[in-house]
Amino acid sequence: ETGVTQSPTHLIKTRGQQVTLRCSSQSGHNTVSWYQQALGQGPQFIFQYYREEENGRGNFPPRFSGLQFPNYSSELNVNALELDDSALYLCASSPRTENEKLFFGSGTQLSVL
Amino acid sequence: AQKITQTQPGMFVQEKEAVTLDCTYDTSDPSYGLFWYKQPSSGEMIFLIYQGSYDQQNATEGRYSLNFQKARKSANLVISASQLGDSAMYFCVDQFYFGTGTSLTVIP
Numbered sequence: 029e030t031g032v033t034q035s036p037t038h039l040i041k042t043r044g045q046q047v048t049l050r051c052s053s054q055s056g057h058n059t060v061s062w063y064q065q066a067l068g069q070g071p072q073f074i075f076q077y078y079r080e081e082e083n084g085r086g087n088f089p090p091r092f093s094g095l096q097f098p099n100y101s102s103e104l105n106v107n108a109l110e111l112d113d114s115a116l117y118l119c120a121s122s123p124r125t126e127n128e129k130l131f132f133g134s135g136t137q138l139s140v141l
Numbered sequence: 142a143q144k145i146t147q148t149q150p151g152m153f154v155q156e157k158e159a160v161t162l163d164c165t166y167d168t169s170d171p172s173y174g175l176f177w178y179k180q181p182s183s184g185e186m187i188f189l190i191y192q193g194s195y196d197q198q199n200a201t202e203g204r205y206s207l208n209f210q211k212a213r214k215s216a217n218l219v220i221s222a223s224q225l226g227d228s229a230m231y232f233c234v235d236q237f238y239f240g241t242g243t244s245l246t247v248i249p
Binding site: 061063069070071072073076084086116118120126127129130131132134135 | 172173174176178184185186188191193232234236237238239240241242
């Protein structure tokens with residue numbers, strides 16, 4: 029059983045650029061959630077995708093967008109990067125949308141200069 | 142809006158002792174679940190334990206147990222027989238939202 033994998037592991041961008049982060053969910057999981065974790069803080073919920081549709085969204089601006097593909101892998105896109113976007117981005121998959129434990133990837137560390 | 146509150150930014154416990162990490166929640170959903178995750182300094186997020194709102198008994202997973210008090214809307218994590226490897230951040234989570242976390246340090 030393959031776990032959740034994220035790519036890349038590290039990324040450096042400059043302010044104003046765009047970035048795409050990728051996540052492959054665990055086999056059999058149709059739900060993917062994305063989180064932003066700033067240094068020393070708890071993860072903040074960005075959004076969740078269920079069967080290719082957005083199923084919930086946290087308090088993030090529209091420049092944070094996502095996609096889920098038929099194989100349930102997912103992308104997180106961030107446009108017009110700001111310095112405060114520097115964080116660890118975590119992807120988690122689960123077999124259902126509610127009351128199911130999340131299986132996390134190792135994250136993508138994004139630095140915006 | 143944030144629905145999970147963890148009021149202990151940092152906790153210390155002596156090795157082999159028990160420790161309780163506090164969590165309160167706020168939801169109007171009659172069916173909900175609460176999770177605890179551990180995040181060591183290496184960064185990975187590790188599932189520890191789950192409590193469903195309709196569960197009759199407090200959840201238990203090895204050395205981890207939940208002191209679940211519905212009327213008080215609290216779901217405190219109890220770690221028994223603390224080990225050095227328990228030193229980590231601990232997060233209480235509802236469906237989408239994480240608490241701010243508690244940093245636990247186990248002292249030899």
